[in-house]
Amino acid sequence: SWILSVYHDSFPPQNTSLCGCDKCLKEYDPWFSELMNASPEPFLAMKSNISQDTFTWWKGIQFEKRSFSYYNTTVERIFQVFPPSPDFAESSPDHCRTCAVVGNFGNLNGSRYGPLIDFHDIVIRMNHGRTKGFEKDVGTKTTHHVMYPQSSTNLDNTTHLVLFPFKISDLQWLLKSLTQGIIIQHKSDTYTVVILSPAFMKYVHFVWLKNKGHYPSTGFLTLILSMHMCDEVSVFGFGADRAGNWNHYYEILKNQRLRTGNHHGNLEYELIQELYQRQKISFFRGW
Ligand code: C5P
Numbered sequence: 001s002w003i004l005s006v007y008h009d010s011f012p013p014q015n016t017s018l019c020g021c022d023k024c025l026k027e028y029d030p031w032f033s034e035l036m037n038a039s040p041e042p043f044l045a046m047k048s049n050i051s052q053d054t055f056t057w058w059k060g061i062q063f064e065k066r067s068f069s070y071y072n073t074t075v076e077r078i079f080q081v082f083p084p085s086p087d088f089a090e091s092s093p094d095h096c097r098t099c100a101v102v103g104n105f106g107n108l109n110g111s112r113y114g115p116l117i118d119f120h121d122i123v124i125r126m127n128h129g130r131t132k133g134f135e136k137d138v139g140t141k142t143t144h145h146v147m148y149p150q151s152s153t154n155l156d157n158t159t160h161l162v163l164f165p166f167k168i169s170d171l172q173w174l175l176k177s178l179t180q181g182i183i184i185q186h187k188s189d190t191y192t193v194v195i196l197s198p199a200f201m202k203y204v205h206f207v208w209l210k211n212k213g214h215y216p217s218t219g220f221l222t223l224i225l226s227m228h229m230c231d232e233v234s235v236f237g238f239g240a241d242r243a244g245n246w247n248h249y250y251e252i253l254k255n256q257r258l259r260t261g262n263h264h265g266n267l268e269y270e271l272i273q274e275l276y277q278r279q280k281i282s283f284f285r286g287w
Contacts, residue, residue: 019231021096025280026231032280038207040199042228046079050199057205058198061215062167074171081175082193091231097121099230102138103219103237104129106247107286113236114139116284120234124162124226126218127151129237130250138237138249146222149173162225163195164218171195196221208271213264220268227280234282238272240265 018024026036041048050058055068064071089097100120102108104127117123117139125131126146130153131138145155146162148170155161165171178193204216204224216224219238226233240246246260247253259265276283 017093019091019096020094021098021231023279024091024231025227025233026091029278029280032275032278035207036227039203039224039228040197042197042200042225044075044078044195044197048197048199049075050197054199054202057202061201064167066168071168071171074168074175078171078175078195081179096232097230098232098234099124099226100139100234100236101219101223101226102126102129103222103235103239104246104248104250105237105239105286106241106249106253107239108134108137108237108249109286111137111236111284111286113137113284113286116234117141117236122226122230124222126222128153128248128250134249146218148218151218152177161193162222163193164201164221165195165198166215196225200225209264209267212267214262217260217263217265217268220263220271223272223281232282233280234284235272235276236284237286238283239269239285 018026049072052068055071058064089095091097098120099122100117102117102123102125114134114136118141120141122143123139123141124144124146125138125142128151129138129145131140131142142155142159144160144162145153146164147153148164148166163170163174165174174193174195201216201221204221205211205213208220208224209216223233223235223238237249240260241253243256244260244265245253245256245258246265247258260268272281272283275281
C-alpha cells in the first residue's frame with residue numbers, strides 16, 4: 001500500500017550530541033540556526049493544515065484559481081487514500097545520515113562524480129534528472145526523486161516520490177497517478193510518498209530568499225529540505241553556464257535566453273556559496 005510520511009524535526013539551540021558524523025549540520029551557528037529554526041514541518045501530514053495566508057501566497061505562484069476550502073478537501077482526500085507511514089530516521093548520536101543533492105547542471109558531464117554521489121545514504125534527484133547513460137558522472141542510486149506533474153518521470157521501487165505541489169491540480173495528479181499506478185511500477189508492498197508543504201515553500205521564499213524572485217526553484221527548495229533530512233549534505237549539479245542559463249547535463253540547451261526562469265538564480269547561488277563557506281554543506285563544482 002502507499003503511505004505518506006509524517007515528519008518531525010527541531011534545531012536545538014546549542015551543542016549536545018547531535019549526530020554520528022564528524023561534523024553535524026545542527027551544530028550551532030547563529031546565522032544558520034535562525035534560518036533553520038523558522039522552518040515549519042517540511043511535509044504535509046494529516047493534521048498539518050496551512051494558514052489562509054500561506055494559501056494566498058501559494059495560490060500566486062502558479063495562478064491557482066480555486067479556493068482554500070477546495071485545497072483543504074483535496075488534501076483530506078489524499079490522506080484518506082494514503083495513511084501516514086513511520087517517520088524518516090531522526091538524527092541521533094548513533095548514526096550519520098548523509099545526503100547527496102543532485103541538481104541538473106550541465107557541468108556534471110565529465111565530472112566523474114558517480115561513485116561519490118552513490119556513496120551517500122540518501123541521494124535526491126529532481127525533475128528530469130536521470131542516471132541511465134550518465135552513470136559515471138551522476139551515479140546510479142536514487143533514494144528520493146523530487147517532481148511535479150510537468151517534470152515527472154517513472155520511478156522504480158527503490159525510489160521515494162517527493163511531490164512538490166505548485167497548484168491544486170498537482171495534488172489531484174498524485175491521487176490519480178498513484179491509484180492508477182501511472183508514475184511508479186512498484187513491486188514492493190510499502191512505498192513512501194511525501195508531499196512538500198506549501199508552508200515550507202513559503203518559508204524558503206520569505207526566510208531564505210527574503211521575498212526575492214517569483215518563488216524558489218525546485219533545486220533550492222530541495223537543498224533546504226535536505227538539511228532537515230540529513231546530518232551531512234553534499235551538493236552536486238548547481239550553477240549556470242557562462243551566459244547564466246540553467247542548462248542540463250542530459251540535453252543540449254535550445255533556449256539561449258533561458259537564464260534561470262522565474263527564479264532568483266543569483267541569490268540562490270550566493271546562499272549556496274555561503275552555506276559552503278560556513279561549512280554547512282560540501283559543494284562540488286564539476287570541473
Ligand atoms: O532545470 P531543473 O529545474 O529541472 O533543475 C533542477 C534544479 O537544479 C533547478 O531548480 C536548479 O535549482 C538547479 N540547477 C542549477 N543549474 C543548472 C540547472 C539546474 O543550479 N544549470
